[in-house]
Amino acid sequence: MAVNSPLPIAANLKPVTGIELGHAEAGVRKAHRKDVLVMTLAPTATVAGVFTTNRFCAAPVQVCKAHLEGLHISGAPIRALVINTGNANAGTGETGLASANAVCSALADLLGCEASQVLPFSTGVILEPLPVDRVTAGLPQALTNLKADNWYNAAETIMTTDTQPKAASATVVINGETITLTGISKGAGMIKPNMATMLGFLATDAGVAQNVLEHMVKQAADQSFNCITIDGDTSTNDSFMLIATGTASLQVTDIASPDYAVLAEAVTTISRQLAQMIVRDGEGATKFITITVEDGVSVEECRKIAYSIGHSPLVKTAFFASDPNLGRILAAIGYAGVDDLDVSKLDLYLDDVLVARNGGRNPAYQEQDGQRVMKQSEITVRVKLGRGTACATIWTCDLSHDYVTINADYRS
Amino acid sequence: MAVNSPLPIAANLKPVTGIELGHAEAGVRKAHRKDVLVMTLAPTATVAGVFTTNRFCAAPVQVCKAHLEGLHISGAPIRALVINTGNANAGTGETGLASANAVCSALADLLGCEASQVLPFSTGVILEPLPVDRVTAGLPQALTNLKADNWYNAAETIMTTDTQPKAASATVVINGETITLTGISKGAGMIKPNMATMLGFLATDAGVAQNVLEHMVKQAADQSFNCITIDGDTSTNDSFMLIATGTASLQVTDIASPDYAVLAEAVTTISRQLAQMIVRDGEGATKFITITVEDGVSVEECRKIAYSIGHSPLVKTAFFASDPNLGRILAAIGYAGVDDLDVSKLDLYLDDVLVARNGGRNPAYQEQDGQRVMKQSEITVRVKLGRGTACATIWTCDLSHDYVTINADYRS
Structure with a gap:
């Protein structure tokens, strides 16, 4: 039971145009629970993230970083994120990297894009091999239920020891246009983020230039996920991703612009809500x-x-x-x-x-x-x-x- | 219950000539338990210690340091140590310093020496005023039962959340002379010493020059008390004292001498035993x-x-x-x-x-x-x-x- 539960999850999590979410029961570790999440992104979307500073950073974190760095070279946008629970794919060496890449390739084949356009995430037990076959076998099921209005299921899918799903949603008016922000997070133990926390995803329909988004995600993380601790254990898999789908008219291209300030403030506020939900649902927390x-x-x-x-x-x-x-x-x-x-x-x-x-x-x-x-x-x-x-x-x-x-x- | 309890306390803790120990039930915090210990030292004794690096170091720690530094000026030897449990006299500001000094003065008056020749120690709850009257009222009782063969009672007197007293004793032959070492320690929580741990006292009848003893105590602490942790909480009162009564013929005056090496090794070995006993009796420890x-x-x-x-x-x-x-x-x-x-x-x-x-x-x-x-x-x-x-x-x-x-x- 979280502190003062239930957590204040917005009754209506607002869809963000340009993003669809689908989940599967893939049996990664336990049967009959949602454990694989796919998020597909509009081709206009930009994505930026911050990751754990743990030297044993997980294979999917390493692959994410490589794919995001590749962006600057190829220019080919990120088209999907894939997240599994039940296994962290950390402390798994070369085999783990191959497994994370295999999951990306399998999803890329189904979506008709390159593996480098997919970002993988894992959370769960460390030091055990990722059951790649089970994860990839779950992907078609996840794609069949892809839809924009699916954030609550997504929040439930990424839970591990969490007792409640964590999500928040808001709108902010910028230049007369209503911009939507919706995000989810998970985590209850092994929580002392250092640059990011154990899985947070926040999306907006605003357009944000890649370098501006990278600045914004760091700024938001430093004032939210980087300010929480449950047990001082910095995870191997911490990742916080900010996605700007660019389907709205608003396009933020300058860190010094007033639009940036308003959007960054809204992003930070939601990030803080998501981060505080993790603390309220901290393992065994009563205060x-x-x-x-x-x-x-x-x-x-x-x-x-x-x-x-x-x-x-x-x-x-x-x-x-x-x-x-x-x-x-x-x-x-x-x-x-x-x-x-x-x-x-x-x-x-x-x-x-x-x-x-x-x-x-x-x-x-x-x-x-x-x-x-x-x-x-x-x-x-x-x-x-x-x-x-x-x-x-x-x-x-x-x-x-x-x-x-x-x-x-x-x-x- | 300590790990693999009972702890291996030497059946016969060997008295160290030149040291007598007496205890009292002073009711510092709870009635009917030994909570004040007095150790008197022969005038030939040298004393050196290492103390917590906690910035909120307790009043008695500050007084101890001042009295030990004063040694180098006055040359008047330390004649007694006084230890109370039930109250740490930490986070008590100026009042706390006055309280620690008052205890030294009271004991000095009874022994006929200067207050600066007494070292005070406290352990227990932080941020509460030391009941000076109760501590000083217990001193005459402690003096009436002073004796050399009293180390086991001393070990019991300094316990707080410890489930078992901690003590160790050994002899080592140096230059054909049998040198005795006996020590006691306490602590089970708030244990992550940094320069020393929450009350350890080790005595030998060897004579050791003051500057040599200061070197030896640091060396021993670094390989014993400074290598343990229970909960990562560095206490405000950590103190480890090494006493050389000088009643034996052996006089160690040079760090480079073979005698120093043998004695320092014996001191370190006992220190390590005392430190490991603290871990074995760590709060709730099963491993x-x-x-x-x-x-x-x-x-x-x-x-x-x-x-x-x-x-x-x-x-x-x-x-x-x-x-x-x-x-x-x-x-x-x-x-x-x-x-x-x-x-x-x-x-x-x-x-x-x-x-x-x-x-x-x-x-x-x-x-x-x-x-x-x-x-x-x-x-x-x-x-x-x-x-x-x-x-x-x-x-x-x-x-x-x-x-x-x-x-x-x-x-x-």
């Missing part, structure tokens, strides 16, 4: 925690401290227990690696409660005030460093018995 | 995991990768479940931050089982082989990076339901 670090010398040091708090098992179990054992937060700040931090200038708030002042317990702080906030399902930790003007915010969840249960049983 | 990373370019990168594996909640829950979901180890290696790591040269062993070869699944690897090792209570993970000659080893434990239970209930 949604916002951690804001202010008055730092640099954004980097603020993020370092925020992640140190967000990754501390002791802090996370205290949240689970609704126990205002808040010295654990100070300890996590102290070992964050900001070596010249003067703790005597530091203030700590829990929502509106001033817990620590000038590095020590606030004399006016009372346990029942901390207790009141800790019992909430949504909590903000606010740290003021008193040494600069930079700030950073991340979102995370607590560490519960269910996290252990889920991850002790994941493969069984 | 003792040794992680060795070999063939790296530097010790630093080997340690980085070892800790990345050792801190991954996904790896730790897989160990708890005895589930050979070993792709999680590859993922943790991949995000360790070694940016130029070529995973195609990497091999992964679980005990004697070659799981991954050249970055991919070993074709000969069979699940039942991994399963067999995962069921053991002691497991070695061995990573060969194939890019150099450096290596590093750390020790850690699994992440179980009991870790969550213990830390959700710690203060209640």
Whole structure:
């Protein structure tokens, strides 16, 4: 059960013209569940993505990167994305690369395009061979149910340990034209994205030039998926893709244009919703925690401290227990690696409660005030460093018995 | 229950001449438990220590450092150590410093020495005021039961969430003289020492010059306490103290001497035993995991990768479940931050089982082989990076339901 479930999925996920989605039950790992998704794109579409920085990045991630780089040479547009769950095709060496390429070729043959015009994605268990035959056998079924109004099924298809599908949709008016944005994401564990998160796909019918789209996806990821953590485990398969189908009249070709600013803001807002849904559905999560670090010398040091708090098992179990054992937060700040931090200038708030002042317990702080906030399902930790003007915010969840249960049983 | 409990505590902990230990039930946090320990030292003793690098280092740690630095100026030897459990006196600002000094003064008055000749230590809850009156009221009781043969009681006195006392004792013959070493340690959670761990005390009757002792304690810590992690949480109070009473004839005054080498080796061996006991008694631990990373370019990168594996909640829950979901180890290696790591040269062993070869699944690897090792209570993970000659080893434990239970209930 996600925090404050059900997650706020838009009742009507708006189709994005220029994109159709179809799914199959291919039995990749388990029978009778949707596990292969195909997205086909209009020839006008541009695609850009950001990927995991894990050195063991999965075979499909490597193939994606190669195909996206190839774009700049061939100019032949990406025509389809193919995603399987149940197997991550990571830690699979040369065989894994051949498998990812085989899936692309099979879909390209069915669609009448080149394999390099297909982007592959996988999510699931690491270190096991991808059952290529099962994935490719599912492709014709996925193509038979291709349709534009299919985002909810798509969100369900890419789930693994997720308890709920994650999707968001919005419209924004630019130059008098209504532009649509719809996206889906998945992920509940092995979540500490570093450049992107474990499968997010966001599409708009606006036209966006390739180099502009590449800038926009990085900007959005840095303010959304790159600000969440569940367990500090950066996945091997993290990918966040932004697709601009170009079927609308709006064409964004300049990063400095007002149109870019409006569209990028809308993209970032939806990305943040998708990213926060992942945290709310974090494995075993019962609390949604916002951690804001202010008055730092640099954004980097603020993020370092925020992640140190967000990754501390002791802090996370205290949240689970609704126990205002808040010295654990100070300890996590102290070992964050900001070596010249003067703790005597530091203030700590829990929502509106001033817990620590000038590095020590606030004399006016009372346990029942901390207790009141800790019992909430949504909590903000606010740290003021008193040494600069930079700030950073991340979102995370607590560490519960269910996290252990889920991850002790994941493969069984 | 510790891994493979009971821990191998020497049946006869050998007294170290020149040191007496006494304890009290001072009711610092809970009634009817030993919670204050006093160790008195012969005037010939030298003392050196290493302390947490946490920026929120506790008040007693700050006082300890000041008193040890004062040694070089005053030349007046340290005469006693005083340790309380139940309260860490950390995150307590100026008040905390005054409290730590007040405890030193009270003990100094009873012993007839200066406050600067007393070293204070605290462990327990962070961000709560130290009940100075209760600690000082316990001191006379501790002094009445001072005796040399009291190490087991001392080990029990410094316990917090530890399920078992931790102590080790050995003798080593140097220049025909039998030298005794006895030490105690505590800690089960908030354990990822960085320069030292949450309270370790090791004494020998050898004489060791102050500057030589300072070198020896760092060397021993780096190969013992600085190689363990339970939850990645570096404590605010970590302290490891080495005491040389100088009551034996042996006097070590030169780091380059053969005597130094023999004594330092014995000190390191005991330190490692004390450190490993902490891991075996890690909060909720059911497995003792040794992680060795070999063939790296530097010790630093080997340690980085070892800790990345050792801190991954996904790896730790897989160990708890005895589930050979070993792709999680590859993922943790991949995000360790070694940016130029070529995973195609990497091999992964679980005990004697070659799981991954050249970055991919070993074709000969069979699940039942991994399963067999995962069921053991002691497991070695061995990573060969194939890019150099450096290596590093750390020790850690699994992440179980009991870790969550213990830390959700710690203060209640």
